[in-house]
Amino acid sequence: MFNVANTIESSNGPNPKESIQKERSNQKFDPVLMNHFLEGSKKTSELNRKLLQQMERDPILSSNPNYYDLSKDQQRELTALKIERMSKYMEVDSKEENHRRLSLISVFDPQLNTRIGINLGLFLGCVRGNGTAEQFNFWANTKETSKLKGIYGCFAMTELAHGSNVAGLETTATYDKENDQFIINTPHIGATKWWIGGAAHSATHAATYARLIVDGKDYGVKTFVVPLRDSNHNLMPGITVGDIGAKMGRDGIDNGWIQYSNVKVPRFFMLQKFAKVSREGEVTLPPLEQLSYSALIGGRVTMVLDSYRVGARFTTIALRYAIGRRQFKQGKNPLETQLLDYPLHQRRLLPYLALTYLISNGAFKLEHTMDTTLDALDDAVNKNDMVKIGKLVNEMKTLFIDSASLKSTSTWLAAELIDQCRQACGGHGYSGYNGFGKAYNDWVVQCTWEGDNNVLAMSVGKPLIRTIGEVLKGKKAKGSISFLNNTQYLNEEAILTSVSDIEDLSMVLKSIEVLILRLCKDSLDTIQESNGVYEVVSNAMVTISKLKAHHYLLSEFLNRLSEADSSVKPYLVLIAKLYATAIVLDKFSGDFLTYSVLSPKLMGEVNQKLIPKLLAEIRPLTINYTDSFQQPDMILNAPIGKFNGDIYENYFGVVKAQNNHFHTKAPYSSALEGMLNRPSLNDRQRGETSDEVASILSK
Amino acid sequence: MFNVANTIESSNGPNPKESIQKERSNQKFDPVLMNHFLEGSKKTSELNRKLLQQMERDPILSSNPNYYDLSKDQQRELTALKIERMSKYMEVDSKEENHRRLSLISVFDPQLNTRIGINLGLFLGCVRGNGTAEQFNFWANTKETSKLKGIYGCFAMTELAHGSNVAGLETTATYDKENDQFIINTPHIGATKWWIGGAAHSATHAATYARLIVDGKDYGVKTFVVPLRDSNHNLMPGITVGDIGAKMGRDGIDNGWIQYSNVKVPRFFMLQKFAKVSREGEVTLPPLEQLSYSALIGGRVTMVLDSYRVGARFTTIALRYAIGRRQFKQGKNPLETQLLDYPLHQRRLLPYLALTYLISNGAFKLEHTMDTTLDALDDAVNKNDMVKIGKLVNEMKTLFIDSASLKSTSTWLAAELIDQCRQACGGHGYSGYNGFGKAYNDWVVQCTWEGDNNVLAMSVGKPLIRTIGEVLKGKKAKGSISFLNNTQYLNEEAILTSVSDIEDLSMVLKSIEVLILRLCKDSLDTIQESNGVYEVVSNAMVTISKLKAHHYLLSEFLNRLSEADSSVKPYLVLIAKLYATAIVLDKFSGDFLTYSVLSPKLMGEVNQKLIPKLLAEIRPLTINYTDSFQQPDMILNAPIGKFNGDIYENYFGVVKAQNNHFHTKAPYSSALEGMLNRPSLNDRQRGETSDEVASILSK
Known part of the structure; x- marks a missing residue:
């Protein structure tokens, strides 16, 4: 029987629902x-469900397909x-609820x-x-900023001519x-604060780097x-x-530029946990100033979690x-072949599924x-x-290395993941x-902001x-890089x-570990040949960071x-094997082979x-793995x-709902109609180029 | 002296112009x-300049920054x-002028x-x-379609449930x-013609695959x-x-969907160069039908040229x-370091410059x-x-292989190039x-349409x-793949x-050649172990195609x-060396090493x-190489x-011109102001949750 309920059919159409179910x-x-x-x-899993x-x-927070049709102003x-x-x-959420709610929002409405x-x-x-405990308490709590009330802050660090180089x-x-008081000033165009999120329309105050x-x-x-703005939201x-x-x-973010023209602020508006200026102008700079950059670590860590969430969203869509x-039909099967039954399709997508599992835990x-x-x-x-x-301070150094390498590596991989899922x-x-x-366009800025990925990787x-x-001089490496002590692996032995x-x-x-060790040693040799200039091995530094x-x-x-629960553990091991081979070994195959960590054979x-064996094992479990991400349709916001x-x-339902097909002409149709039904060129040239005129004018 | 002419300065700003000049x-x-x-x-070079x-x-064709602020409807x-x-x-251009004009437009206004x-x-x-010479002459010339007059055609091939599998x-x-007559019908939702460019608003006729x-x-x-539409542009x-x-x-393209509900067209509207139906319903299917797919080759070839043009545009922008x-300052230099003086920046960008040179010629x-x-x-x-x-027919087979491998490889690389140039x-x-x-978003569909890149690569x-x-059975390979005859290189000897x-x-x-040879042989062995199933090596097929x-x-x-002119030849050799090492050897290092084409050392x-040596040689010549693309500011349409x-x-000039900063409040500002200045939660809850009420209600 043919479907006559919704879309009227005169022969049987495809039935994707059946395969998935x-x-x-x-x-x-x-x-x-x-x-x-x-x-x-x-x-956390149960809290997520409740929040979702x-x-x-x-009615306001829920996503829907209309999201994709909004102009910049509407967004x-x-x-x-x-x-x-x-x-x-935020007035009624617990701290944990607020934190998890924002994390979930980051995937369906990152802006x-x-x-x-x-x-x-x-x-x-x-x-x-950067501020004292009292300063933080005042700006965060007394002013209720942490409840989006009273004041709205923005972060005025980067300038038109300076991004990565904060100093x-x-x-x-x-x-x-x-x-x-302090006089804040923008001396020239290059120092214009640039890209400042929230500055254009929202912010009342700016944490200003000067x-x-x-x-x-x-x-x-x-x-x-x-x-920046007074309580009537007028500019100071x-x-x-x-x-x-x-x-x-x-597009939903009002990034702006700011120029300060000799703006006066009280002395106590300086954040003075580390540096302080006394009434008499005496400057105190305690040795811990290096910790002032800890403000950026939170953002980097969040981006690793975001990479997991965006990976969960798009692998679910592409794999379903x-x-x-x-x-394409194969042999005598009356049905065409499911895309995921093609080895290439498995090879293209399933490694990203595995990657997403590994990123979540990390x-x-x-x-x-x-x-x-x-x-x-x-x-x-x-x-x-x-x-x-x-x-x-030592733990902060480790945290800096871990967050910088994970932020850069996982945001790059997530961009690649969205792109590959789209192509698939x-x-x-x-x-x-x-x-x-939209997700790709929203995402890729993560590779640039709060530490450009290449700059982070070099760090x-x-x-x-x-x-x-x-x-090599006898000191011991500590913490998460203690494997660098295993210098016995610097030879060419296969691991x-x-x-x-x-x-x-x-x-x-x-x-x-051994590959990192050998890459580091080789880079060190190159640096020494280049009189200690580290930049000559910056490409290797990026690889080491990854x-x-x-x-x-x-x-x-x-x-x-x-x-892990024993019922899921074997499937975690299986997915980690795919990650280890298809994401790690294969993507760095040139390096593993160059440094003889394994043989070409x-x-x-x-x-x-x-890899094909692992893919074949994961293939029948795919829907199980993606359903485990527990992504509701609202997060996916993708009819396919x-x-x-x-x-x-x-999909057809969304396209029809968003685009009224009962209007059959475009608003600009007359331009096209005029073109198609235009008189001949000779007529439009008032007959001036006709043979008749030619004979007159050339006499 | 400080600049007081345009942007008023109180100290000296950066002077990028000086470095470039x-x-x-x-x-x-x-x-x-x-x-x-x-x-x-x-x-051609001179013709381009004239057309540009x-x-x-x-006033209508020229690009300008406003292009980036247009909504979908405006575009x-x-x-x-x-x-x-x-x-x-098109009424006054020669065939060559028209062809080159469209090629140039493809880079600054691809839609x-x-x-x-x-x-x-x-x-x-x-x-x-697919049509006879008479059919082509009628639809192209008699109807003046080739001058965008009378009728406007679209190409109704893909359907909602079928893309790559045309059959x-x-x-x-x-x-x-x-x-x-023929009765054209869409039997069910899956057969809805989908993605048909021009269908939504423009097309009067559709070349329909049925x-x-x-x-x-x-x-x-x-x-x-x-x-599809009559001469008043109303639907048939x-x-x-x-x-x-x-x-x-x-967004400038009106892609649409089409459903045919028992639409009647005369028998002679069938394109019948290859297949023909007589008045009596006798069907003739000549053996040359395989050639009917030649319609798609033109598009693929064009995309290789487009890859060159888009590469020229974005390497010029990123390298300037x-x-x-x-x-960042280095040592005692009063000026900070130019980005391109960093080895990593050279490594990230210059290989794409080289790639663009190679693609142009190909x-x-x-x-x-x-x-x-x-x-x-x-x-x-x-x-x-x-x-x-x-x-x-044999030459067509070679052309098919060359165009399929080049279309897929160069469109993928161009997408990567735009992305890497952006990040840089x-x-x-x-x-x-x-x-x-916008260019990336416009571009990436080239990896999917007119032959999905993975499907093409497998072909x-x-x-x-x-x-x-x-x-291996004694036959000789011919034409552009005759290097496959060199089976003496199937051993593990380094080349x-x-x-x-x-x-x-x-x-x-x-x-x-040797790597392709070894990959093909290895794949053949795997296929034979898998009872002749080619799909098991589809990943290798993609590598072979690249x-x-x-x-x-x-x-x-x-x-x-x-x-080449002798004055430029050495610089062409230099750029080709960078391409050969940084694009070919490095990107496929895992394969070159796996197949022992060279040693890990x-x-x-x-x-x-x-590679660092070549980069250092090209560095001082970079502006010379990019200026050679002769990209006018109109094509670049990028202030930086x-x-x-x-x-x-x-850049600041464009941002200010496109966004009036004399309006300091957003149209939606009242929502934000209302939020920031809202009464306390207790007030908004009408005092019902106060301690006082609590003591009443809990008695």
Whole structure:
């Protein structure tokens, strides 16, 4: 019987729903239990569900396909309405609820997340990191900023001519002793604060990075709270702001530029946890100033978690589609083949599924480490416990390396993941309504902001190379890089010698360590040949940083396996094997082979035997693995990826709902009609070029 | 003295203009002469300049920054106005002028190019490829379609449930013998024509792919001209069209969906060069039907040329910026370091510069081969010269392999190039006004349409693997893949044994051949172990296809070097060396090493010595190389990449012009102000949750 209910059929159409539901009915493990592992705990998993239910029903916060049809102005307005709505939740949410709610929002409306994060994460993070406890309490709580009330902060760090080089910023804050105030000034176009999220329309105050000048002496870049708008939201004197305008993505955010023209702020608006200017102009610069950059770590850690969430969203969409979609008949099968039954399609997508599993665990671990370290540091600084501070400064260094390598590596990989998932959905991946385009455009700025990925990666590679130099001189490497002490592996011995070695994940972990070790040593030699210039090996530094991130992800995953429910554990091991081979070994195959960590023959076997075998094992479990991400349709916001699997009806339904096809002519149709029905060229030239005229004019 | 002319300064700002102009004044070769090589000839280079001058002055065709602020509806309207304008040029342009004009437009307004290309390239290409000479003459010339007059064609191939598998399309064309007509029908939702460019608003006719059904028998997919709209642009009976709506990019194109509900068209609207239905319903299917797919080759070849053009645009922008922009001070230098003086920045960008040079030459060569082959084929078919046709069918097979491998490889690389160039410009790359975002979004569909890149790549890998099997049985491989006859290299002997080998580009070419050979043989073995299933090596097929494309690019570049002016030749060799090492050897290092084409030690030297050496040689010549692309500011449409190098003034000027900063409040400001100035929660809860009420209610 043909369908006459919705779309009237005169022969049978495709039935993707059936394929997906059939595979779902064969599940081998409980996706809810798996989700407990993915989200770090049963508690977080259940909290997420509660929050998502609430937001899916919320008339303002819920996502819908219309999101993809909004202009920049409409996106900004909707985002502002959502912020207003969120401010009400923030008055009743617990701290944990607020944190998880924002994390979930980051995947289905990243621009909303960012626009709130500018105030809560960057502005208050800067005040927390650079201000005294009293300063933080005033700006965060007394002023109720942390509830999006009273004031709205932004983070005025980067300038038109300076991004990564914070120490080179050129805005000035000159102490005016006579009036006990700072004069904030933008000396020239290059020092215009640029890209400042929230500045164009929202912010009332800016945490401003400016050079402290006292009595003509430049003390370097410090931070100041500078009011931009009064309580009527009118600009303060001396403040100029403008809109940055069109961006690649995140149109919902009002990024702006700021110029300060000799703006006066009280002396106590300087954030003075580390540096302080007395009434008489005496400058105190305590030795801990290096910790002032801790304001940026929170953002980096969050981006690793965001990488997990965006990976979960897009692998779910692309893999459901790959199961429901069929293309090309094979042999006598009356149905065409499901996309995911093609080995190439498995090879293209399933490694990213595995990657997402590994990032989830690493992200939660990193977040936990950061929370405990920063709390301990705040505590030690408040108590002025110098021994503890010394110990924590070392932990901060490790945290800096881990967060920098993971932020850069996982945001790059997530960008690649979105792109590959989109391509794997063919033309339908290019449709706005399946979310890939907007998500990619919104995402990729993560590779640039809060530490450009290449700059961060070099900041990881450099200390590792330096450490191997110290190890060779007899010093011991400590903490997460203590594997650099194993200099016995600097020879050319192969570490992985058989497929069974590779199936042993602790051996793969060791092979990453050895590769890092050899790369660092080789780089060190090159640097020494170049008179100590590190830049000559910057390309290797980036590779070292990426490998360090994979080392973290794999080792923390192995560490946590024992916590997993025994019913899901084998499937975690299976997915980690795919990650280890298809993401780590294959993507760095040139490096593993150059440094003889395994033989060419074994690498050939990995690619031709082992990876295909793992893919074949994961293939029937795919829907089980993606359902474990527990992504509701609201998060996916992609008709081809919906839970029910009714790809074509869902998708056609959205396209028709968003585009009225009962209007059959475009508003500009007359231009086209005029063109098609135009008179001949000779007529339009008033007959002046006709043969007849030619004979007259050429006589 | 401080600048008080435009932006008032109180201290000296950056001077990027000076850096760029200084490097430009040190040029080592004439960029105009180099452009003659890049554009294939002096004649084309000069024609381009003439056309660009004309378009830069044209009030409708010229690009400007406003382009980046247009909504979807505005883009579509502007594109329609540009089409109307173009129709007037097409009445006076020569064939060559029209062709080159469209090629240039493809880089600064790709959606305009596509929207015209739908009619000229796809619709008329389909009529040319599948129709008789008389049919082509009628639809192209009698109806003046080739001048965008009378009718406007679109190309209705893909369906909602079928893309790559053209043979599986489900729209039907049933012969109605009684009335000597075809009945075109969409049987179900899956057969809805989908993604059809021009259908939503523009097209009057659709070249429709549908299954030919005669007397209940299915003869497979054929092509039919089906009118969609009448001369008043109203829809024909039985035609439903709708708008596809939001897309990742190319918003200026009115992609649509079409449903045919038993639409009647005369029998002679079937395109019948190959298949024909007589008045009595007799179906003739001549053996040459395989040639009907030649309609798609033109688009693929064009995309290789587009890859060159987009590469020229974005390497110019990113490299000029990298020369003007400074970041971080080194040592005692009073100025910060130019970005391009960092080895990592050179490593990130200069290989794409080299790639663009290689693609240009390959693209023009491929275009020339296609033009001559298709013309010869048309001629032979018209004369029914079976001997010549047989020979040309073989040439078509080579053309198919070359165009498929080059289309997929170069469109992927161009996407990567745009993305990497964007990242190398940091935050300013993310600005809409520097063009990267829109260009990327517009570009990436090239990896999917007119042959999905992975599907195309497999269609290249498969025959190469099959050929090596035949060679091993004693047959000879011919034409561009005759290197597969060199089975003596199937052993594990290294081909490149020293750095000087690698500096000899003919040796690198040989090494690519040997790698392809070994990969094909290894894949063949795997296929044989898997009972002849080719899909198991599909990942290797993609690699083979990419390598085949690089083989084409490098060999054609070497072939053409002798034509180059002697003053530019050494610089062409230098750039080709960078391409050979950083694009070919490095990107495929895992494969080269797995197949022992060179030793791990030598690969290490390539990365640590040779590539850095080449980069250092190219660094001072960079502005010379990019100026050779002769990209006017209108094509670049990116203030940070303009010729004058005044990065910050140009960029700030565009941002201010596009975003009025004299309006200091957003239209939605009241929502934010209401939030910030809201009463306390207790007040808004009417005091019902106060301690006082608590004591009452809890009594």
